[in-house]
Amino acid sequence: MHPQHEHKDCIANALEQAISICEEKGVRFTRLRRSVLELVWENHGPIKAYDILKQLDSDIASVKPPTVYRALDFLLENGLVHRLNSLNAFVGCSHPEAHKDCYFLICTECGEAMECCSNDLVTAITKTGQKNDFRPAHVTLEITGECADCRGAI
Amino acid sequence: MHPQHEHKDCIANALEQAISICEEKGVRFTRLRRSVLELVWENHGPIKAYDILKQLDSDIASVKPPTVYRALDFLLENGLVHRLNSLNAFVGCSHPEAHKDCYFLICTECGEAMECCSNDLVTAITKTGQKNDFRPAHVTLEITGECADCRGAI
DNA sequence: CGTGTTATGTTATAATATAACAAAACAGGA
DNA sequence: TCCTGTTTTGTTATATTATAACATAACACG
Ligand SMILES: [Zn+2]
Ligand SMILES: [Zn+2]
Ligand SMILES: [Zn+2]
Ligand SMILES: [Zn+2]
Numbered sequence: 001m002h003p004q005h006e007h008k009d010c011i012a013n014a015l016e017q018a019i020s021i022c023e024e025k026g027v028r029f030t031r032l033r034r035s036v037l038e039l040v041w042e043n044h045g046p047i048k049a050y051d052i053l054k055q056l057d058s059d060i061a062s063v064k065p066p067t068v069y070r071a072l073d074f075l076l077e078n079g080l081v082h083r084l085n086s087l088n089a090f091v092g093c094s095h096p097e098a099h100k101d102c103y104f105l106i107c108t109e110c111g112e113a114m115e116c117c118s119n120d121l122v123t124a125i126t127k128t129g130q131k132n133d134f135r136p137a138h139v140t141l142e143i144t145g146e147c148a149d150c151r152g153a154i
Numbered sequence: 155m156h157p158q159h160e161h162k163d164c165i166a167n168a169l170e171q172a173i174s175i176c177e178e179k180g181v182r183f184t185r186l187r188r189s190v191l192e193l194v195w196e197n198h199g200p201i202k203a204y205d206i207l208k209q210l211d212s213d214i215a216s217v218k219p220p221t222v223y224r225a226l227d228f229l230l231e232n233g234l235v236h237r238l239n240s241l242n243a244f245v246g247c248s249h250p251e252a253h254k255d256c257y258f259l260i261c262t263e264c265g266e267a268m269e270c271c272s273n274d275l276v277t278a279i280t281k282t283g284q285k286n287d288f289r290p291a292h293v294t295l296e297i298t299g300e301c302a303d304c305r306g307a308i
Numbered sequence: 309c310g311t312g313t314t315a316t317g318t319t320a321t322a323a324t325a326t327a328a329c330a331a332a333a334c335a336g337g338a
Numbered sequence: 339t340c341c342t343g344t345t346t347t348g349t350t351a352t353a354t355t356a357t358a359a360c361a362t363a364a365c366a367c368g
Pocket of ligand 4: 261262263264265266300301302303304
């Protein structure tokens with residue numbers, strides 16, 4: 001995790017938003033789902049399902065894979081986390097209230113995944129869909145590379 | 155597979171290109187690697203490693219996973235196939251001689267994956283990297299949706 | 309040939325994910 | 339409160355995807 005970043009605030013903020021979103025939607029933000037979301041955020045970066053499993057397991061007794069995957073499915077459906085296909089990992093959504101077409105900059109050095117939006121990108125994707133007569137439903141855009149902090153950039 | 159498409163030509167063409175690329179690079183396009191590439195192309199669309207395994211298995215005797223994965227690794231390294239992270243599947247590169255920054259339009263109806271290039275997209279990605287002070291190394295861009303043929307478009 | 313290198317075979321196991329059914333927790337009305 | 343249907347969680351088993359580690363075979367080249 002990089003400096004100048006009060007990560008506790010991230011987590012608290014994410015949980016608050018999750019609570020309010022679930023309330024709005026009338027879906028249940030249960031203890032399990034909350035725990036999983038907390039773990040996702042505590043990790044501050046993409047986390048694997050089986051790592052969540054291990055960490056839950058130390059708390060409560062003997063958690064099994066379906067428990068974790070179901071919680072993750074719920075969080076995915078409600079836009080509270082994202083799945084990074086190139087890593088088989090999960091990461092908290094940094095703006096679940098307003099998530100639209102986002103993509104990820106994944107640093108191979110520190111492992112962090114920055115969630116970004118770009119109108120240019122959205123426009124380019126829309127255009128390319130039109131040009132190819134293709135109706136896009138879902139976009140996976142994951143860019144790996146090296147972040148500024150890890151390159152020692154100022 | 156959609157109409158007006160002589161797929162045999164695709165396969166033959168892909169093999170020819172593979173042979174010439176491997177020769178240029180001084181790497182060995184062995185019988186196994188050739189078989190795997192053929193299967194990838196025959197399928198005309200993303201194919202899973204274990205499906206390749208099954209199909210090889212019916213030909214030769216008892217093929218094991220590492221055999222397939224190693225051949226796929228070779229083909230990936232040499233740009234002859236691509237891996238679709240969102241599907242855990244592999245697809246032949248449609249222009250291995252000149253592949254640069256491509257992306258995929260994946261139809262959820264017919265399962266075909268069209269490989270496309272777009273300067274706008276590349277530009278947008280480059281820009282977003284610069285803006286975030288991020289040095290991109292590899293881009294995964296996979297767009298799922300419905301293709302023209304499957305929508306019954308003219 | 310002989311020899312080092314690259315490729316393939318083989319066994320075992322790791323890592324990721326889901327199916328199917330049972331028990332429990334919960335919600336909302338009688 | 340209690341009943342009842344629904345949703346969530348627990349549990350067992352298994353499917354799917356991928357790699358480690360070591361043995362053998364094929365090849366390249368002097
Ligand atoms: Zn998001
Ligand atoms: Zn970094
Ligand atoms: Zn390509
Ligand atoms: Zn289609």
